[in-house]
Amino acid sequence: MSENQNNPADTSHEVAVTPETGTAVGHPERFPDPGVPEHKHRLTDTDPRAAKRAERTVTILFVLSILGTIGSIVAYVMVPPDGTTSGVRLSTLLIGLGLALSLLGIGVAGIHWAKSLMGDKEMVQERHSLATNEEDRAIAVRDLNEGLGDSGVVGRRGVLKGAFFGALALFPLAIAVPLIGSVGGDWNISKFKHTMWKSGMRLAIDPSGRPIKAADVTVGSVFHVVPETTEAYRETHDWINEKSKAVVLMVRLNPEDLRTDQSPPGETWSHEGIVAYSKICTHVGCPVALYEQQTHHLLCPCHQSTFDIADSAKVVFGPANRRLPQLPITVDDEGYLVAQQDFAEPIGPSFWERLK
Incomplete structure (x- = not known):
């Protein structure tokens, strides 16, 4: 595949390519497209025992993640902060270790799974015309017209129409009323500039x-x-x-x-x-x-x-x-x-x- 094919938007170096050799014609510094390199099989692709070991490793990592999640929940319930510095540190440490093990297990397991077990061959998707054929277009237009007709039923049902638009019109009041009501509240912000500490207070x-x-x-x-x-x-x-x-x-x-x-x-x-x-x-x-x-x-x-x-x-x-x-x-x-x-x-x- 030539450079121009890789980047269709680049028209500054358009050249002709011979179908037999894939070489550029009329551009001496161009070189043949090397194509996709030969696929190298992984050990897990050729050795079933290696694949089984990789599967066990990924499973163990996911189990460790599960244990980390359970451990963090247990730490949250069983070791709550008691208000002391040491108590808060212990609770935070145990919960953090559980979450770290949980996230690390998922992350490492996912990476190991992708690198050792998932397919790694190069995939090519051929491009095709994106235009819809006339039959599909006609079906789409028909469906749209049917939907438009169904929605017209609302116009013939006065009560339903009134309830629909009334609900839409009144809903903003649920937000506006609290906001308007707060305007009449206590806006003496100086209260928040001073505290009850006074000279001589123990x-x-x-x-x-x-x-x-x-x-x-x-x-x-x-x-x-x-x-x-x-x-x-x-x-x-x-x-x-x-x-x-x-x-x-x-x-x-x-x-x-x-x-x-x-x-x-x-x-x-x-x-x-x-x-x-x-x-x-x-x-x-x-x-x-x-x-x-x-x-x-x-x-x-x-x-x-x-x-x-x-x-x-x-x-x-x-x-x-x-x-x-x-x-x-x-x-x-x-x-x-x-x-x-x-x-x-x-x-x-x-x-x-x-x-x-």
Whole structure:
């Protein structure tokens, strides 16, 4: 087959080809079409035992995939995250290993199947005219006319026609009404720019609400923190709304490992290596709670945004485009950790802007 035959759209080098030799006439630098190379048989094509081994291998790989799927489901049910870092890591690891085995088994089995058992001979499909013959065209036109006639029955049935068009006309209201109703909602977006943290408010363990002393925080420890409130308030719906904005992750580092924080010159927003940052990821608002003690990195499990706690919680990886807001903290006269003020910048996704 000549180059021109391989690429019918290329008319810049059209030449004649002799049917006897397949060589180009009138173009001395052209060479004969080498054609399709001789088919080389695989071992599985000539040796039934090799084919049987390949079949067993593919089967085993698919079975491993099945076991991986079952294992991931069992891990999800039997080893749920218990709220601790180690528990979340173990659950994530087991589920991930099961899914990896499942997908890897399917992928490798499919590749091995295709390379060793499926046919690998070159196939040629002859081209033919794509035009439909007159008889098929007539049948198609007849069927279209019959369908058009059947649809005309709707025009003679008033109730059916009214119901049909009424349903089509009313359906958009199912979308439009909620949208229109939301226009009259609460659009005071300043509520989302500030949290309930205030100067002197103690940091408390979530969910018990017990205040935290600085002496109780050891190097490398991680605390999930909320503002200290009364037990009665923690039972209210308003507390759920406020807590969702005010949640904090607090970590204690060796003071020499703390390179920078977000405090302005002349101020200190940390206490003896203890730093507190918003748990709400600045990408889309997922809870950031996976802390790597060796690297001082904080990981968001949703989209893998990674923040460096030792360096102002700046982004070191992932889609988040700004650091986690820091909660300025200090200690009171009784040694309890307290907030100096609210976050100095808005928490949550970075498209939020604080109203001054």
